[in-house]
Amino acid sequence: MTGTEPVTGTGRPSAIGQALLAIGDQWTLLILQRAFLLHVRRFADWRDELGMSESVLANRLKELVAGGLLRPVPYREQGRTRTEYLLTERAIELWPLLLEIWSWERRWVPRRHGLPELAHDVCGNRTDVELGCASCGAAPVTAHDTETVRGAATFAQVTVARHHRRTVRGQAGRDPLSYFPETFELLGDRWSTVILAAAFLGTRRFAGFRSELGVAPSVLADRLRRFTELGVLAADEPGARPRYRLTAKGLDFFGIFAFIVDWAQTWYAGPPDTDLRVTHRACGRPFRPCLRCRSCGRALSRAEVHFVLPEAAPERRLRLGVSRG
Template sequence: MAERPSAIGQALLAICDQWTLLILQRAFLLHIRRFADWRDELGMSESVLANRLKEMVAGDLLRPVPYREQGRTRTEYLLTERAIELWPLLVEIWSWERRWVPRRVGLPELTHDACGNRTDVELGCESCGQAPVTARDTVTVRGEATFAQVTVPRHHRRTVRGERDPLSYFPETFELLGDRWSTVILAAAFLGMRRFADFQSELGVAPSVLSHRLRRFTELGVLAVEEPGARPRYRLTDKGLDFFGIFAVIVDWAQRWYSGTDLEITHRTCGKPFRPYLRCRSCGHPLRRTAMHFAIPPAGAQ
């Protein structure tokens, strides 16, 4: 019998799919809650959208609620508490893309309502209040789960989207998040794995798959080859290390909503478990979901 997915394995199954992330993003930013609105906004086929909504309801990310329209009973979908707690992930993805991925279409601007400034965010430690915190300020160690419980297969093939509008995440982002091996290879890199053989033995990934992912991560500037040759050694670049905020938010969310301890992240400064929070770079105060908004640039803005 196959092992049950670990907490992070369950989280990756639930959210690390590009359509799922875009459905959640539109629900947060545009308050979309109806089938036709998601279909028209994202350009999804009705069959794909229906399948994702069904999965998200089963995964307790959306809650179906009936409503009446023109004498007919229809269904709209509201974010559950589990899904609402993903808002820092969406903000961290936006912030990472803002810093590292050039694009032709302008990104939305984040405004912190409490101070009134257009701003960016900094990652902090909720245990001690210190911010900013980077990957170098933390220690990540393996928990009780095996990587076989984390690298569970997704139900869908990955499809890379282009830059269709200011809200769509980049294909580059989906290469790091929308594939069952990619996020786990990054997690292994944060754990200190550097050699091809170490990745392969720990993750149980096929050599051809691992070679492809490591090559793509190098092309994307997330990993760099320190010792080329027969036994190359890889290290996270500054761009790769900066993905830590997204990684930490996923780990924290997974361990609050699913059973099992996969990875333990400790903040070196306070010695306590690292619980990520976001703060406004302009005023230094914690960012709250209800005290921020994104200003979406008009069509054609650069």
């Protein structure tokens, strides 16, 4: 693939592009997270919980409904009909991604306030998760244990334009539930996520990222600089044309990458030759990511885990439940 503006010829984004358009925004991820953990489903509750402006919240809820992630349901309150929003099946299937983000932060991102702890109801332990292969049951699985083959137009229109200006939440460091700002530099921005995807697929040089993605040089230089500062990429062969490699911290982001790809290609249909095919080398079958309990080794289900806020008194349990109308 050559040139700086790759296209599919259909104008339709790839499945991964559609997924990033749907969830590649920090406010969107936080709205979904609060719906899972706190069962928030009403406008005022999201506004007060996250400290969002009403205009930004209204915009994101509209996008989540249009994207099939939230379902509006009317309810009656004080004689008036109002709207609440319930997670759809498509959104519910994001729960492993939310857990994997938490686990990556636990390993790599220092924060002033402790993260909630994950408890596994089956074994009774406070635990962490490890990435496994649902095809054969093996765990743990790392990026080195897989092989990824992309279609000729995988990156075509992945980086579709945002619906809105990017906004930043200022109080995340004081919120024990929120993802850390460093995480959002990697995940809450469409260019960042795609640049990381290209790195997982072996792109190493500035010119290679530019050719593959069609990203503006100034944007690419900024993201590569920040990734290097964050310790996600390291620049070998320093000089005018450095070679970038994923560090251990960057490679460990593979679980998040794998869940995004799996979810995207399950729920969205892209143009021909735009999918990624990830294979687990040990079993030779398609790699379908799953999460296992690091304490007992059992596969995790959404209904069998909950978070515990470490500073809550009495202990506050946050279950990955789903609000029902």
